[in-house]
Each structure stands twice: as C-alpha cells, then as structure tokens.
Amino acid sequence: xxxxxxxxxxxxxxxxxxxxxxxxxxxxxxxxxxxxxxxxxxxxxxxxxxxxxxxxxxxxxxxxxxxxxxxxxxxxxxxxxxxxxxxxxxxxxxxxxxxxxxxxxxxxxxxxxxxxxxxxxxxxxxxxxxxxxxxxxxxxxxxxxxxxxxxxxxxxxxxxxxxxxxxxxxxxxxxxxxxxxxxxxxxxxxxxxxxxxxxxxxxxxxxxxxxxxxxxxxxxxxxxxxxxxxxxxxxxxxxxxxxxxxxxxxxxxxxxxx
Amino acid sequence: xxxxxxxxxxxxxxxxxxxxxxxxxxxxxxxxxxxxxxxxxxxxxxxxxxxxxxxxxxxxxxxxxxxxxxxxxxxxxxxxxxxxxxxxxxxxxxxxxxxxxxxxxxxxxxxxxxxxxxxxxxxxxxxxxxxxxxxxxxxxxxxxxxxxxxxxxxxxxxxxxxxxxxxxxxxxxxxxxxxxxxxxxxxxxxxxxxxxxxxxxxxxxxxxxxxxxxxxxxxxxxxxxxxxxxxxxxxxxxxxxxxxxxxxxxxxxxxxxxxxxxxxxxxxxxxxxxxxxxxxxxxxxxxxxxxxxxxxxxxxxxxxxxxxxxxxxxxxxxxxxxxxxxxxxxxxxxxxxxxxxxxxxxxxxxxxxxxxxxxxxxxxxxxxxxxxxxxxxxxxxxxxxxxxxxxxxxxxxxxxxxxxxxxxxxxxxxxxxxxxxx
Numbered sequence: 270x271x272x273x274x275x276x277x278x279x280x281x282x283x284x285x286x287x288x289x290x291x292x293x294x295x296x297x298x299x300x301x302x303x304x305x306x307x308x309x310x311x312x313x314x315x316x317x318x319x320x321x322x323x324x325x326x327x328x329x330x331x332x333x334x335x336x337x338x339x340x341x342x343x344x345x346x347x348x349x350x351x352x353x354x355x356x357x358x359x360x361x362x363x364x365x366x367x368x369x370x371x372x373x374x375x376x377x378x379x380x381x382x383x384x385x386x387x388x389x390x391x392x393x394x395x396x397x398x399x400x401x402x403x404x405x406x407x408x409x410x411x412x413x414x415x416x417x418x419x420x421x422x423x424x425x426x427x428x429x430x431x432x433x434x435x436x437x438x439x440x441x442x443x444x445x446x447x448x449x450x451x452x453x454x455x456x457x458x459x460x461x462x463x464x465x466x467x468x469x470x471x472x473x474x475x476x477x478x479x480x481x482x483x484x485x486x487x488x489x490x491x492x493x494x495x496x497x498x499x500x501x502x503x504x505x506x507x508x509x510x511x512x513x514x515x516x517x518x519x520x521x522x523x524x525x526x527x
Numbered sequence: 528x529x530x531x532x533x534x535x536x537x538x539x540x541x542x543x544x545x546x547x548x549x550x551x552x553x554x555x556x557x558x559x560x561x562x563x564x565x566x567x568x569x570x571x572x573x574x575x576x577x578x579x580x581x582x583x584x585x586x587x588x589x590x591x592x593x594x595x596x597x598x599x600x601x602x603x604x605x606x607x608x609x610x611x612x613x614x615x616x617x618x619x620x621x622x623x624x625x626x627x628x629x630x631x632x633x634x635x636x637x638x639x640x641x642x643x644x645x646x647x648x649x650x651x652x653x654x655x656x657x658x659x660x661x662x663x664x665x666x667x668x669x670x671x672x673x674x675x676x677x678x679x680x681x682x683x684x685x686x687x688x689x690x691x692x693x694x695x696x697x698x699x700x701x702x703x704x705x706x707x708x709x710x711x712x713x714x715x716x717x718x719x720x721x722x723x724x725x726x727x728x729x730x731x732x733x734x735x736x737x738x739x740x741x742x743x744x745x746x747x748x749x750x751x752x753x754x755x756x757x758x759x760x761x762x763x764x765x766x767x768x769x770x771x772x773x774x775x776x777x778x779x780x781x782x783x784x785x786x787x788x789x790x791x792x793x794x795x796x797x798x799x800x801x802x803x804x805x806x807x808x809x810x811x812x813x814x815x816x817x818x819x820x821x822x823x824x825x826x827x828x829x830x831x832x833x834x835x836x837x838x839x840x841x842x843x844x845x846x847x848x849x850x851x852x853x854x855x856x857x858x859x860x861x862x863x864x865x866x867x868x869x870x871x872x873x874x875x876x877x878x879x880x881x882x883x884x885x886x887x888x889x890x891x892x893x894x895x896x897x898x899x900x901x902x903x904x905x906x907x908x909x910x911x912x913x914x915x916x917x918x919x920x921x922x923x924x925x926x927x928x929x930x931x932x933x934x935x936x937x938x939x940x941x942x943x944x945x946x947x948x949x
Contacts, residue, residue, distance in 0.1 A: 336673060403665070403812035440825050448672035448818020455816070456668045 270304040270313060270320070277347045283329035284321040284352070288313025292357040293523075294349060295320040296365030299401075299450040301327055301442075308362075308512035311520050316358065321348045325449035338453050338460040342371040346379075359471070360523055362386040362512055363484070364450055367462065370492070373473070374465040382526040383471040385492060386519060387509050389458035389484050396487040398458055402447065406439070415480040415508040423513060466495030473499040476522050478507030478514065528870070528910055529921055531587035531621045532580030532896065533779065533879045536573050536607075537598040539886035540565060541805045551810035552597040553661045566600065572889050574607060578614050579893060580882075583900035586921075587619035587652060589879055591724075591745075592626055593659075594666040598806035605639045612647035613931040619922045620647050623724055623743060623879070624654020628674050629667045632702045633681035634709055637688040641713045648928035649714035652921070654743070655682060656724040657731075661809065664816040672818030675730070677701045689718045720920050722777060722877070727756050728824045732763040735775070741877060741920040743777035747807065750780060750869040751852035757873045773870075773911045774920040777877030780869060781854045781884055784898040788857035794891055795884070796845040799854055802885030803843060854884075859902035866903065870910050877920070 270287035285304055293316035295302075295309055302309065302320055312318045323341075324332035335344050345368050349357065359380055361369030366388025373383050389398055399412050407421075414420025453460055473496045477489040486503065493501045502522040507514040541560060542548070549557055577588045590607045593599030601607055608622050620643060625636045644651040657678050663669045669677065680699045684707070687695065694708035713719050721740040725731040735742040742760055746753055757776065764771055783799070785791035848854045855865045870878070882899065883892045909915075939947070 333676075402671075402816055403810070405812055437825065441822055443817045444672075444820060444822055444825055446817070451671050451816070451818050452673060455670050455818075456664070 270306075270309060270318070272304055275321075275348065275351045277344065277351050279334045279344065279347075280324050280330050280332040282321050282324065282348050282351070283327060284319055284348070285309060286317075286319050288316055288318045290316040292317050292319070292354050294318075294352075294354065294357045294359050296345065296359075296361035296368050297322070297326070298363030298365050299447060299454065300363075301446050303327070308516050308519070311516045312360070312523070315520060315524055319352055319354065319357070321345070321352075323446075323449055325445045331445065331449070335449075336452055338371060338462075341368050341453055342375055345369075345372055346376060356381055358382045358384070358523065358526060360384040360386070361388060363388060363509065364454060364458075366390075367453065367458065370462055370466065370469070370496075373471050374462070374468040377468050377470040380471045383469065383473045384476060384523045384526060385473065386476045386512060387478060387481055387484050388492065389454065389488070390460070390462040391488050391491045391495075392457055392459035393487065393491075396485050398484050398488075399482065400456070401483065402451065402455055412483045413509045415478060415506050415514055420508070420510060420514075423510075463491070463495065466492070467497070469496045472526055474502055474522050474526055475499050476502045476504065476511065476519055478509060478511035479503055479505045480507060481509045481511070483509035528907055529586040529619075529774070529877045530904055530907075531589040531619070531877065531879050532577065532585040533589035533591075533621075533623075533881050534573050534577055534883045535591065535593075535598055535881065536570075536600045537802065537806050537883075537885055538566075538600055539569060539801075541597055541801070541886075545805045546808050549808070551813060552806055552808045553593075554595050554665045554810070554813045556595060556597045560597065561600075569600070573883070574610055574614075576883060576889060576892055576896070577607075577611055580896060580900075581611075581615035581618040583897060584904070585618055585880070585900065587621040588615060589621040589623055591623045591654070592656070592662070594662045596661070598802070605643065608643050608651075609646065612643055612650070615647075615650075616928075616930060617650075619650050619652050621652040621722070621879075622654055623652070623722060623745070624656050626658030626663060626667075627655050627681035627685060628663060628669055628678040629658065630681065632704060633684050634688050634704070634707060636681070637685040637709050638711075640685075640719065641689070641709060641711045644713035644715055644719055645711050647924070649719075649924040650922050651713065651715065651719045652722055653719045654722045654724055655685075657728070659726075660816045660819040661813045664819055665813050670818075671816040674819060675821070686718065689713060714925060715923050720922060722920070727759075728820065729759070729763075730821060730823065732760050733767070736764060736767050736769055739919055741775055741777055743779070743877065743879065745779040745879065747779075747781070747803075747853065747881075749848075749852035749854065750778065750873055753778060753873060757875070761874060771874065772914050772917045772919070773874050773876035774914060774917050776873065776875045777879060778869065778873055778875045779879040779881055780866075781856075781881040782862060782866070782895075782899060783854060783856040783882070783884065784859055784862050784895045784903060785856075786858060786898075788861055791856045791858070792845050792849075795856060795887070795895070798885040798887040798891070799845060799848060799856075800885070803848060803853065806885060859898055862899065863903050863906050866907055867910070870907065876911055876914065876917075 270285040322329045366385040367390035410417040410421040475492045590604040688709045697704040724743045724745045783795045
C-alpha cells in the first residue's frame with residue numbers, strides 16, 4: 270500500500286492506496302491504520318483499496334473543524350469526492366463502521382454496497398460497550414481479541430512501555446487519535462444513528478466476531494434489524510479485531526457483496 | 528502576601544483497606560462509603576473551620592469544585608461559599624473555582640458569582656478552572672478534545688455578561704442565547720479578580736498573561752516539585768514583556784504547624800498518610816482522557832499531576848513527604864523558613880494554605896491554624912514590598928459592609944411602626 274495525500278475542503282487527507290479490482294473505500298477504527306495492516310493488504314488482493322486516515326491519525330494533519338457526527342460524515346463524503354470515486358464499495362471497521370453507516374444513511378442514493386464490521390453507534394443500557402477511553406494499554410487485548418495473548422503480541426510488536434520516549438510518543442498519538450475519535454465516541458458511542466438506519470438503501474453485510482467483548486454481538490442484531498435486507502455474518506473464534514483474527518473470512522464476506 | 532485558608536473537604540471515613548478494596552477515590556468510588564448522616568457533622572465542622580480562619584486574619588477562605596470524589600465533597604463550591612459570605616467578615620471568598628465548561632449555559636456562573644460578590648460586599652475571588660479530566664470528562668461527560676474550546680467560549684460569555692451594560696445576543700458554538708442580561712451583577716469593577724487554576728497546560732500561561740489573571744498551580748506534590756513548572760510560567764511572563772508581580776501566581780501547599788518538629792510528626796503524620804495514601808488513590812485510567820490535554824502540553828513533558836510517582840505514594844513516609852516538600856510541617860520557625868523558600872523560589876504572592884489534611888480532626892486543625900496565623904504568617908507578610916500596592920489580583924470590597932444577623936431581636940409593634948412611618 271502506498272501512503273498519499275489528497276486535498277479536501279478543510280484539510281489535506283492522508284490515505285493508503287493499493288490493489289486491483291473494483292474501487293473500495295475502507296474506514297479504519299479508533300486504533301488507526303498503517304500500510305502494513307494485514308487486513309487492507311488482503312483487501313487489496315481483490316479490490317482497488319483507498320483507506321483514508323481520519324484527520325489527526327497517523328502523520329495526518331488535525332482538523333479542528335470536524336467536531337460532531339455530521340462533520341465526520343460529510344468530511345468522509347468529501348474524501349470520496351476528492352478521490353474521484355463514484356459508488357465505491359464502502360467498508361468500515363469499528364468507528365469506521367459507524368461513520369460508514371452514517372454516510373450510507375445521509376446519501377442513500379450514492380451507495381450500493383456497504384460492509385460494517387463490528388461498528389458501535391447503537392446503545393442499550395443492558396449491553397454496555399466497554400469504556401475503552403479508561404483502559405490501560407495492557408488491558409486492551411482482552412477486550413479486542415478472541416485470543417488475548419496472541420492479540421497482545423500483535424499489538425505490542427516488541428515495543429516497551431517503560432521507555433519514556435516511547436511513552437511520550439504513545440501519549441501524543443493517543444491524544445491525537447483517540448482525542449479525535451472521542452468527538453463521536455466519548456463518553457458513549459451513540460449519536461442518533463438508530464433513527465437514521467432506515468434510510469440506508471445499499472446492499473449491506475454486517476460482520477461480527479462472535480467473541481467481541483468490545484462492541485458486544487448483541488448490536489449485530491440491531492444493525493441487521495435496522496437496515497433493510499442486511500445480511501449478518503457471524504464469525505466464530507474472533508473478537509472485535511476480527512479483521513486480524515479471521516482476515517480471509519471477512520474479505521470473503523465483502524467480496525460476496527458483488 | 529495573600530494567605531488563603533483552603534479546605535478540600537475530604538471524606539474522613541475511608542476504611543483502612545481502601546486502596547486494596549477500591550480502584551479509585553474518584554469517579555467510580557463506592558457509594559456505600561458515603562454516609563449522609565455522618566456528612567451532616569463533617570460539612571458543618573469544615574465550614575466552622577473556614578469561618579475560624581477568617582477570625583484569625585487569613586486574607587481569604589478557599590473552596591473548590593470536584594465531583595464523585597472521596598477527598599472533595601464539594602460538587603458545588605458556591606453553596607459553601609454562600610454560607611461563608613454570610614458568616615465571615617473580612618476574608619476574601621476564594622472560589623477556585625467553577626468549572627465553567629460544565630455549566631449550561633455558563634451565565635449561571637456569572638449570576639452565582641455575582642450573587643456571592645453582592646452578598647459578601649465585594650469579597651469574591653473568581654476561579655475558572657478547565658476542571659480535571661476526572662470531573663469534566665468522566666463524571667460530567669464532556670468530550671475531551673472539545674473541552675478547551677467550550678471552556679474558552681464559556682469564559683468569553685461570562686466576562687461579557689459581567690461587563691456589558693445592556694442586553695446582548697450571544698451566538699456561540701456551544702451557547703445560543705438571544706438575551707443575555709444578568710441581574711444581579713458583581714460589585715467589583717470592572718469584574719471580580721480572576722484566578723485560573725492550572726496543572727501545567729502551557730496555553731493557560733498565555734491566557735492568564737493576556738487577561739491579567741493570576742495563575743494558580745494547585746498541586747499536592749509541594750513546592751520542590753513545582754519549581755520547573757513555575758519557572759516555565761515566569762519565563763513566559765518575561766518573554767511576553769509584562770511585569771513579574773508575584774501576585775500573578777498562586778500556589779497550594781499543605782502546611783502543618785506544631786510547637787516542635789517532633790510534635791508535628793506525632794500529631795499529624797497519620798492524617799498526612801491518610802491523604803497521600805487513601806485520598807490520592809485515583810485509577811490512572813481516569814487521570815487524562817485522550818484529547819483532554821493539548822499536544823503541546825504533553826510534549827513539554829508535563830505528565831499529569833495525578834499520576835503518582837513510581838511505586839505509589841504508599842511508600843512515602845512522613846520523612847519523605849516533609850523532605851520532599853509535599854508537606855511543610857514542623858515548628859513555627861521550621862515552617863517559616865520553608866515557606867520563605869517556597870515564596871521566594873516560586874515567586875508566588877498568593878498561597879493557598881491546605882491546613883486541613885485528610886482525616887484531621889477539628890481540634891488539631893485549629894491548633895495548627897492558630898500557630899500559623901500567629902507565629903508564621905506575620906513574619907511572611909512583607910516578602911514583596913515592591914508589590915505591596917498591586918491589587919490587580921485581589922478583591923476590592925465595599926468600605927461599609929453589613930454582617931449577618933443585624934435584625935432587631937423582636938419584631939416591632941404596630942405602634943412602633945406607626946411612629947417610624949408617621
């Protein structure tokens with residue numbers, strides 16, 4: 270994947286591009302994305318993938334003008350427009366799935382294929398989504414992965430939290446990325462999507478890891494019920510990071526959208 | 528010098544095994560640990576102590592705002608301040624402060640502060656903290672990376688409400704108000720003095736300098752650890768080319784006085800331990816919501832004041848805390864020397880004296896407070912003779928003020944009224 274820049278109304282946007290096939294836009298989750306991400310690379314084997322970074326993620330410029338859900342949604346459409354794409358396959362994981370669902374709801378006639386992977390955006394008091402803003406880094410894997418030990422190894426990749434330089438870089442990255450994500454996810458990741466889901470016309474697949482302890486599979490049914498004709502693909506032995514734990518199965522489900 | 532007697536109002540009944548059994552004193556502290564019936568005496572004792580400080584000649588009495596917090600049972604400092612405005616005579620009422628990003632709309636703060644200023648006869652010092660991440664983000668649900676923008680707007684609205692003499696419309700991002708016209712407005716003109724509590728956010732330095740506000744560093748780690756941060760502030764003051772009046776800065780310090788150094792340890796060490804071990808037991812996940820602090824601040828290396836030193840405070844003994852300067856304690860002469868070091872070292876004119884600590888009972892607190900007022904404070908009064916007339920950061924009360932309880936004991940008779948209004 271190649272890291273490039275495209276200008277939008279408010280801010281230059283960094284995006285990953287690669288692969289051959291139908292155009293596909295992938296919106297990443299609150300953890301961000303890198304060119305080495307196994308999931309986008311697997312997607313690139315089947316699609317021409319564009320994966321824009323939310324402003325403030327990675328090395329991209331922050332954008333103070335993007336404050337609320339509508340701003341995120343319209344900005345993401347601005348990016349699609351700036352990339353010169355018409356009706357790409359739209360895929361979003363976690364926070365990216367929440368944004369993708371909003372995009373599909375606000376412009377139902379501009380989108381025919383939609384894949385939502387473990388998105389937040391709905392809320393039920395009896396099934397709380399974990400308050401991940403308060404989690405310590407070492408606590409994350411048990412919520413994100415079906416196999417926390419393997420997940421921890423994937424997340425840390427040899428870095429040390431003891432090194433002050435690393436800690437400061439980590440804090441800065443967190444403040445930038447999760448600070449931005451917090452505008453639509455803090456303190457409860459719900460911004461009224463439930464009352465807009467009915468507008469979605471795209472053929473939709475909702476993909477969920479059965480052992481998702483981050484956004485419980487309970488919500489998969491909420492999306493399936495709310496979006497007319499949506500198909501639900503439940504994947505066993507996978508957590509919230511189903512994209513890393515069962516990469517091929519997720520890609521297959523997206524390919525089936527046609 | 529301005530000495531403000533400050534009470535955080537800790538809950539004094541946290542159990543011995545609090546740390547072991549609870550993850551945090553703040554945000555999700557166990558409801559069962561609060562006993563409303565016991566709080567009746569706790570609140571009244573704490574308010575009595577604040578009133579006592581006024582009788583001893585402290586320049587101010589201080590209160591602050593925390594939510595869902597075992598060491599600060601004052602979610603509304605204005606309620607305590609209202610009691611103090613009635614029951615104290617001369618001390619400034621230092622509300623340090625109201626977390627203005629939390630009020631909807633923030634004209635509520637402009638109004639309540641105006642009421643406090645009117646009731647107290649112009650004795651209000653108004654504090655505008657951004658608020659800690661625990662209070663602002665985790666308890667009151669504000670979005671971390673938008674908190675400062677909302678704070679800024681609240682500030683602009685409050686100042687405009689105080690200083691504008693006709694109704695105005697305010698079209699903010701977070702506040703849309705067609706008719707802003709606060710009634711009452713403050714006695715002090717053009718506005719009450721403003722203090723900004725900060726914890727090392729560099730943007731706050733400029734904000735204080737730009738508006739002639741006093742910067743207050745409210746730390747529990749003492750003056751030795753504060754040196755680097757305050758040096759940063761004074762460097763910025765110098766670079767901006769404004770005067771270096773010590774009243775541009777305030778500092779909070781735990782102070783405990785006894786006849787001798789040994790007596791201080793004997794009397795106060797258990798209460799200091801209670802505060803530093805139990806009260807400061809905050810779950811680190813609540814200390815700093817991502818986006819709450821600015822990138823610039825993180826990059827200056829100012830890690831959160833609530834992150835305990837490696838190993839935790841539990842390992843700190845009385846000796847560690849006193850030698851490390853977290854606590855200034857000992858005989859009047861010991862305390863005087865160390866206070867002098869603090870005041871000169873940090874160049875601060877406003878001292879927020881944390882003279883009640885942890886689960887300290889009232890008798891010990893009165894003893895320590897009286898010794899400080901009589902044997903220490905007078906010797907520190909004239910530390911900054913060059914700035915004796917600088918009143919930009921302190922109150923300007925009415926010359927003639929009434930006190931509470933001035934009504935005659937008995938209601939007049941009809942005949943008396945007839946004579947009065949003949």
